[in-house]
Amino acid sequence: MKEILIQNLQEIKETPKTMIFTYITVYFLWGLGMNEFGAEMEIARFSYWWQVITCYILYMVPISIVLKKYNFFNQYAYGLVAMGILEFLGYWLQTSYVYPNNILDELFNPQNFSLGMALFFALYFPAGNWLVTKIHNLIFKNDL
Secondary structure, eight states: OHHHHHHHHHHHHHSOHHHHHHHHHHHHHHHHHHHHHHHHTTSEEESSTTHHIIIIIIIIHHHHHHHTTSOHHHHHHHHHHHHHHHHHHHHHTTOEEEOTTOHHHHHHOGGGHHHHHHHHHTTHHHHHHHHHHHHHHHHOTTOO
């Protein structure tokens, strides 16, 4: 287990700074947008705006970097585990607010809300890696 952690930390350290900057920028804007969308649609939102930083940048960016070498399905599968833990803790610790009788509750019922959110947000890892790579290659063509 220790070897895997050391290997993953090394992989993050070896990631070009411009790539990390691209991840941070994309995920931060994406997180702000999704938090605003969730609040506007009265589905769910973070209790505090700064949770976008802790969730999207400090949690999701390192996981994305570690997962980027895998194919779509493996990124999604590992991402599902990561997001399942995050969603569970967010609602259990009440750091995320779920609007009562929201559209997802109506569609899938309240007991499936966290599962649905984890299934959806696990797509962020393969989609985010694809998007960040495209943006990074457009801006920093000679960096990699």
